[in-house]
Amino acid sequence: xxxxxxxxxxxxxxxxxxxxxxxxxxxxxxxxxxxxxxxxxxxxxxxxxxxxxxxxxxxxxxxxxxxxxxxxxxxxxxxxxxxxxxxxxxxxxxxxxxxxxxxxxxxxxxxxxxxxxxxxxxxxxxxxxxxxxxxxxxxxxxxxxxxxxxxxxxxxxxxxxxxxxxxxxxxxxxxxxxxxxxxxxxxxxxxxxxxxxxxxxxxxxxxxxxxxxxxxxxxxxxxxxxxxxxxxxxxxxxxxxxxxxxxxxxxxxxxxxxxxxxxxxxxxxxxxxxxxxxxxxxxxxxxxxxxxxxxxxxxxxxxxxxxxxxxxxxxxxxxxxxxxxxxxxxxxxxxxxxxxxxxxxxxxxxxxxxxxxxxx
Amino acid sequence: xxxxxxxxxxxxxxxxxxxxxxxxxxxxxxxxxxxxxxxxxxxxxxxxxxxxxxxxxxxxxxxxxxxxxxxxxxxxxxxxxxxxxxxxxxxxxxxxxxxxxxxxxxxxxxxxxxxxxxxxxxxxxxxxxxxxxxxxxxxxxxxxxxxxxxxxxxxxxxxxxxxxxxxxxxxxxxxxxxxxxxxxxxxxxxxxxxxxxxxxxxxxxxxxxxxxxxxxxxxxxxxxxxxxxxxxxxxxxxxxxxxxxxxxxxxxxxxxxxxxxxxxxxxxxxxxxxxxxxxxxxxxxxxxxxxxxxxxxxxxxxxxxxxxxxxxxxxxxxxxxxxx
Numbered sequence: 236x237x238x239x240x241x242x243x244x245x246x247x248x249x250x251x252x253x254x255x256x257x258x259x260x261x262x263x264x265x266x267x268x269x270x271x272x273x274x275x276x277x278x279x280x281x282x283x284x285x286x287x288x289x290x291x292x293x294x295x296x297x298x299x300x301x302x303x304x305x306x307x308x309x310x311x312x313x314x315x316x317x318x319x320x321x322x323x324x325x326x327x328x329x330x331x332x333x334x335x336x337x338x339x340x341x342x343x344x345x346x347x348x349x350x351x352x353x354x355x356x357x358x359x360x361x362x363x364x365x366x367x368x369x370x371x372x373x374x375x376x377x378x379x380x381x382x383x384x385x386x387x388x389x390x391x392x393x394x395x396x397x398x399x400x401x402x403x404x405x406x407x408x409x410x411x412x413x414x415x416x417x418x419x420x421x422x423x424x425x426x427x428x429x430x431x432x433x434x435x436x437x438x439x440x441x442x443x444x445x446x447x448x449x450x451x452x453x454x455x456x457x458x459x460x461x462x463x464x465x466x467x468x469x470x471x472x473x474x475x476x477x478x479x480x481x482x483x484x485x486x487x488x489x490x491x492x493x494x495x496x497x498x499x500x501x502x503x504x505x506x507x508x509x510x511x512x513x514x515x516x517x518x519x520x521x522x523x524x525x526x527x528x529x530x531x532x533x534x535x536x537x538x539x540x541x542x543x544x545x546x547x548x549x550x551x552x553x554x555x556x557x558x559x560x561x562x563x564x565x566x567x568x569x570x571x572x573x574x575x576x577x578x579x580x581x582x583x584x585x586x587x588x589x590x591x592x593x594x595x
Numbered sequence: 596x597x598x599x600x601x602x603x604x605x606x607x608x609x610x611x612x613x614x615x616x617x618x619x620x621x622x623x624x625x626x627x628x629x630x631x632x633x634x635x636x637x638x639x640x641x642x643x644x645x646x647x648x649x650x651x652x653x654x655x656x657x658x659x660x661x662x663x664x665x666x667x668x669x670x671x672x673x674x675x676x677x678x679x680x681x682x683x684x685x686x687x688x689x690x691x692x693x694x695x696x697x698x699x700x701x702x703x704x705x706x707x708x709x710x711x712x713x714x715x716x717x718x719x720x721x722x723x724x725x726x727x728x729x730x731x732x733x734x735x736x737x738x739x740x741x742x743x744x745x746x747x748x749x750x751x752x753x754x755x756x757x758x759x760x761x762x763x764x765x766x767x768x769x770x771x772x773x774x775x776x777x778x779x780x781x782x783x784x785x786x787x788x789x790x791x792x793x794x795x796x797x798x799x800x801x802x803x804x805x806x807x808x809x810x811x812x813x814x815x816x817x818x819x820x821x822x823x824x825x826x827x828x829x830x831x832x833x834x835x836x837x838x839x840x841x842x843x844x845x846x847x848x849x850x851x852x853x854x855x856x857x858x859x860x861x862x863x864x865x866x867x868x869x870x871x872x873x874x875x876x877x878x879x880x881x882x883x884x885x886x887x888x889x890x891x892x893x894x895x896x897x898x899x900x901x902x903x904x905x906x907x908x909x910x911x912x913x914x915x916x917x918x919x
Contacts, residue, residue: 309877335880405768410853410870412668412878434669438878441667446770446864447853449874456736461744461768 275302276551280313280326283352283414283469284534287571288326291562298557301550310414311438317344317537323547325537328352328414329421329438330516343540345589346515347555347582348533350563351502351572353470354419355493355530356481359458360385360400366492368393370484371426371521371529377465378406378423379433380444385463400463407457407466410447412438418532419467422520426529467530470498471570485529486521497528498572506578515582531572541590548591559583642896649893652886660890666855668875673887677855679894681772681865685847686840688776688861693784694833700784701791701829706817717792724785732849735778740850743777744769748862761859770852773861778846783836790835794828795821827913834906841899844869868895 285307292303308316310327317325318339325344336344356369369377373389376382382389386399409416420436434440448457451472458466458478470493473480482490491497504524505517521529536555542548559582563573574582652660656673663674700720704713748767752758798821806820807813822829844867852864853874868891879885 311878311880314880403766405766410848411874414878437669439668439875441665441669441855445854446768447874448770449848449853453736453849457770460736460741 275304276323276547276554277304277306278313278324278326278536279306279308279316279322280537281310281328281414281534282307283328284326284350284571286471287350287562287566287569290565290569291558294562294565295554295557299553301554303554309412311412314537317341317539320539323551326535327537328532328534329417330518330535331537339539341539341541341543345538345540345585346535347538347559347585348515348574348578349536349558350566350574351498351519351531351533352414352418353493353498353501353528353531353572354415354422354467355470355473355478356465356467356483357455357458357473357478358465358481359460359462359479360402361462363397363399365394365397366479367397367481368484368490369481371423374483375423375427375430377404378408378442378445379430380406402463405461405464406442406445407448407454407461407464408442408445409450409454409467411449413450414438414532414534415451415467415469416440418520418530421518421532422530425518426521470495470572474570483529485525485527486523487525487527489525491526491528493528493530495567495570495572497526498531499575500524501527501529501531502533502572502578503527503575506575515585538589540588545591548589552586552589552591555586556583559586645889645893645896649886649890652883652890653893655883656887656890660887661894664855664857666871668879668881668884671881671883673883673890675868675871675887675891675894677857678866678868678871678891680857681775681851682841682867682869682895682898685772685775685779685851685865685867686837688772689779689783689840690833690837692777692780693787693836696780697784697787697832697836698791698829700788701795702817702822704792705795706813706821717789720785720788722785723781724789728782728843728846729849731778731782731846735774735846735850739777740769740774743767743771743774748773752862762861765858765860765862767862768852768864770850770864771862772851772858772865775847775851775865775867776861778850779840779843782843782846783840786839787829787832787836790832791825791829794825794832797828798824827910830909830913831906834902834909837902837906838899841895841902842869844873848873868892 285305288305288307292305296302305326306312306322310329313322313325313327314331314335316322318335318341320341326349330346331339331344356374358367360367367390369390370393373382373393376389383404384401385404386401391399417436417438420430420434420440423434424431424436434443446457448454448466451468454466454468455472455476455478458464468478472478473493480493482492484490501519501522501524504522504527505519508523509517515533515535517533519531519533522531538551538555542551559574559579563579566573573579652673660673660675661679662676663672664676665672665674666677700716704717708716744767748763748769748771751763752767757763802820802824803816806816811819847867848870851867851870853866853870854864855866855871856863858865872888872892872895875884876888879888
């Protein structure tokens, strides 16, 4: 009996080991035939899509044996490293500017949208259980300090029936440069002309009021602790932590609460207006469509059009093809919004424009 | 004739031994010199790298990077005065809180403490230096800031009526210059108290006995005979603590509120130079923005250099006065 107890786990362990060996054997042999060595891809950039990317990379490695090493050092770092050609691909939450594109040493950079993210507005108002409603103008006035109290007539008129306290509003924003801030300020700059003129958009902006906290966790921590505070965080973060989320009036006049579906709807609404030759450096904040959530954005993988190394280039294209097909299906499980189906098709078609011949 | 080779041999061997030891001495000298040179080389290399990277910002922005309060990345304005102010003020608050506390601990441990208590307290104080700064930051967010907001700040402002002074006015949000100062005080405390304790314990017994023999009370003995003797060492400890406070990044970023404004009130949020760099460096793509952050790093470098120079000078004057 005792001996049996010992043997069973050993057999199981052996069986597992054998399975692993088989997997890695086939995997490495396939990459060997492709390149003669286990060449893998390296990428660097945005932290926001890191959870879904790392899931993609690990699933893809299991499936094909192609290992992708990704450093989530921030969009800025990703763009810099791609420009210096120290990585095979970059990733960013905001599209590269024309100046940044011109500065890229490896030639033309293509933007491939992968998934969508959104910012939500969260707040701490003890006793208020119904989701608050906001219009873009009211949000802009709160975050620029023109609306100072929760019971301001402009907030009250949007939220009839909710007893708003006569409390000071404390604005909490990100202190670190981030794509989350970019999306939020891009939205306010698009929807509210006075915001564009006074604060503008960027990963770091000069906030007229409020406290700066580091990271989504810093902002939500500060909001949770301080009655009367309001802040913005990523949708995935807010959902996973059960934060109160405000509904926001979109272009069609509907109040929409953030959800994966509403974000995909925003992309679909924006995609309709895209020209056929788009470079996908587009903002989808304040997108048209009745069900569109207005504070949404793509996140991009950045790839050189002319790949120096045909083998690596092929692997990168194969991976992106897989990500835009099978990978998209996994996005929802991690609270990322997938691309609208027809858009994923056109983005995949654009992968064919990548030049794998190695020539410049 | 027969003995000659033996003599030669003996002589050669002695010579050989002398040569060998001369060689090993020389080698030892070279190796240790190389080790010692690593540090100055590194310091110079770091300084050069930072100043080279900062040069575009210095040449384009000039003194406005120190004098202007307008840090607006989108507009291309980089004025780091609030961060400079915040670094100096938060460190000053930290020293004001930590110094008396640390010297109190050191005096107790070296003069009054029973032996069985000296070891555990000393160990715990030293342990404070080993706690990672991000842990201090988390503790600051979840423990210190709620206490400050709900109890300490209203008490200072309303109960003690300190709200009438500019130092303690304004709404009590929690994240503030005061919170940063307190966190930094806790972090600087073990440096100051450890050094002070060691120098106090190194004061010769004869110094104490002489004071007591002259009829001094214990308090007078410590005040007039022990502390003056240990003064230069204590100042050295304080400067070590100040160095820690000036450069601390993570914990401060988490509790200071990161607002680039100069306010007289300790209740108001602020910014420090180290936080500014930590917050913005990873997402800075614009060349001038990067260079301006490097320039802030260079200024911080110069400030720590000045602080160290002042510390040297203080220790030097104090020890010279004692000798005279």
